[in-house]
Amino acid sequence: MALDPKRAFDALPATLAADLLDTFQQVVKNFAEHRWEPSELNGGKLCEAAYTILKGYFAGIYDARAHKPANMVDACKKLESESGPRSARIQIPRMIVALYEIRNNRGVGHAGGDVDPNHMDATAVVYMSKWIVAELVRLLHGLxxxxxTELVDALVEREVALVWRSGDKRRVLATGLTLRxxxxxxxxxxxxxxxxxxxxxxEQRRPSDYRAKVLRPMHKERLIEYDQDAGTVALLxxxxxxxxxxxxxxxxxx
Known part of the structure; x- marks a missing residue:
């Protein structure tokens, strides 16, 4: 990855970049904490920042802060008449509209079913948000x-300097740390x-020891949710x- 994640939005005013990235980080954090409703609500703020960036991209000058247009759907529709990449004119704006719709009109009306609807909506929000941010990075830097996508993954992983990642592999770079x-x-x-x-x-060669000494105790302490049947682990x-x-x-x- 040639571009430093910290410089992904250097082309923007620092305050506008912060409006986008702070909201994005909050969406991801809330999702990781299983706080489904806040994740949905924050998606709207990300839409406003993304729209402001697109508007500035076509105008050739960026506003200092994100702002909410009078009508998000109409504002995004108008971008289709601009000259420029299809991603900026059509694809990102349409994703913004879809994400904004979830933010505004999915808080009520859920009933029945075995799947938590807030979880479903929040899952859509977090991955749509990631797609929008990745497309903006691609648009601004020609990646x-x-x-x-790799750069946005690094933005999500704030411990990027502590964890090395290549493809599906990850290694903790800090030495002398306990397994926990x-x-x-x-x-x-x-x-x-x-x-x-x-x-x-x-690089654990004794899975049973790792489960007994790390995963199960951390689960008992409610630090993680360790689903032994599904074989998955998540932070609480x-x-x-x-x-x-x-x-x-x-x-x-x-």
Whole structure:
């Protein structure tokens, strides 16, 4: 990845870039904490920032802060008449409209079924948000889709300097950490991880020991949700807090 994630939106005013990235980070954080409703609500703020960026892209000058148009659907529709890449004129604006619709009109009317509708909506929001941010990065820097997606993954993983990633592989770069702490770091950048991936990332050759000494105790302490039947592991809110504290602690050492 040639572009430093921290410079992904250097072409924008710092305040406008912050409006987009702060909202995006909050969407991802809320989703990871299973806070489905806040994740939906924050999607609307991301739409407003993304629209403001597109408007500035075509105008040749960017507003300092994100703003809400009088009518999001009509404003995005107008972008179709601009001259420029199809992604900027049609694809991103239409995704913004779809995301904005979920934010505004999916808070009521859910009934029945075995699947939590808030979870379904929040899942749509987090991945639509990631797509929009990746497309904006690609638009501003002329990257390929894969390059832009990799960069956005790095933006999501705030511990990027502590965790190396290449394809499906991940390694904790900080040395001298316990298995528990390394597990927290690896889980902090994902919504959920297969147990098999954790074992691979941590190079654990005795899965039973790792389960007994790390996963089950952390599950009991409500730091993680360890679903042994499904073979998946995810941070719970106390685990997110513990991971954040660990990242801050390690950042102060560098």
């Amino acid at each position: 390929t889709t894969d390059e832009a 702490k390394r597990t927290l770091l690896l889980l902090s950048g994902v919504t959920e991880a297969p147990e098999a991936d954790l074992l691979s990332w941590l 809110p106390p685990g997110v807090d513990a991971a954040e504290a660990l990242i801050r602690e390690l950042d102060t050492r560098r």
